């Protein structure tokens with residue numbers, strides 16, 4: 001809607017570690033094979049952060065530095081920085097504050113949002129509110145996870161899926177009809193049973209027993225997650241279309257969470273949306289949790305055109321899920 005202020009994405013930049021963990025590497029670590037992983041998930045390799053002393057904040061810092069350079073933004077101009085992550089550097093303080101320090105964003109404040117694979121969606125919707133209400137004019141939203149820090153590389157059910165990475169967007173006000181237009185975000189905490197990291201929080205603080213029981217790793221009931229993911233992503237895209245009086249033909253791109261290629265295909269089939277206009281990079285990076293959506297935006301940035309109707313959709317631990325409708329701004 002022209003004249004109304006929307007928060008628009010005016011730049012995106014990503015960063016992934018150089019080290020690759022291929023399906024063939026995994027064949028040597030657990031009882032699996034390239035054919036199984038490729039056909040069941042669509043993943044061929046993932047990136048793993050191995051730089052000594054580096055953690056999630058360092059991946060965020062690289063992504064944000066690139067974003068600032070690309071958009072000609074000075075660190076001191078940033079008002080707010082939000083990080084969607086479940087693998088922050090420490091339990092506290094939050095990673096957003098650490099990133100502000102590392103990039104020299106002296107006038108910014110920020111915080112982390114823990115919504116697992118929906119972390120970037122929740123963070124983007126949150127950041128957009130501050131811009132849309134004219135509270136702030138430069139908000140950076142990052143999705144980042146160092147999943148390798150919470151993956152059990154003896155568990156073939158999870159270790160084939162996840163990887164590390166980070167990507168960031170800049171949100172600024174626009175009055176030309178571009179920007180974040182609507183969103184549907186959902187949550188159902190009863191899903192925590194099927195996708196979680198059992199220990200390390202206040203329920204099961206770290207102890208010799210929790211370490212011995214391998215409870216500091218991500219665990220999932222893959223089948224259960226799969227079914228809920230397809231349902232949750234499809235239904236929130238449909239809600240957005242109904243609310244905005246759009247049909248699927250009005251959508252130029254769908255940017256789905258990269259959890260499993262079969263989940264992505266199934267969502268597109270349910271929506272009767274052509275796969276050529278679905279962003280996909282899962283074969284290279286696997287599931288980078290909160291980083292998948294902005295990494296896709298980064299990768300497809302050159303193919304998007306100003307005015308394109310884009311729907312972001314994700315599903316993750318919690319359960320958390322939802323979709324965001326935005327009009328591309330450049």
Ligand code: COA
Pocket residue numbers: 031032033036037040041117156157160195220221222223225226229259260287315316317
């Ligand atoms: N290599 C080889 N075999 C494997 C394997 C692996 N890496 N992982 C599991 N298997 C085996 C299972 O043990 C099972 O063997 P069984 O029949 O002898 O018991 C068989 O393959 C089928 O397992 P199943 O769990 O039914 O496979 P699946 O088709 O559901 O695929 C996932 C498993 C995890 C890939 C899939 O369920 C998935 O992607 N779920 C969503 C997970 C997700 O996205 N999580 C992130 C949060 S959004």
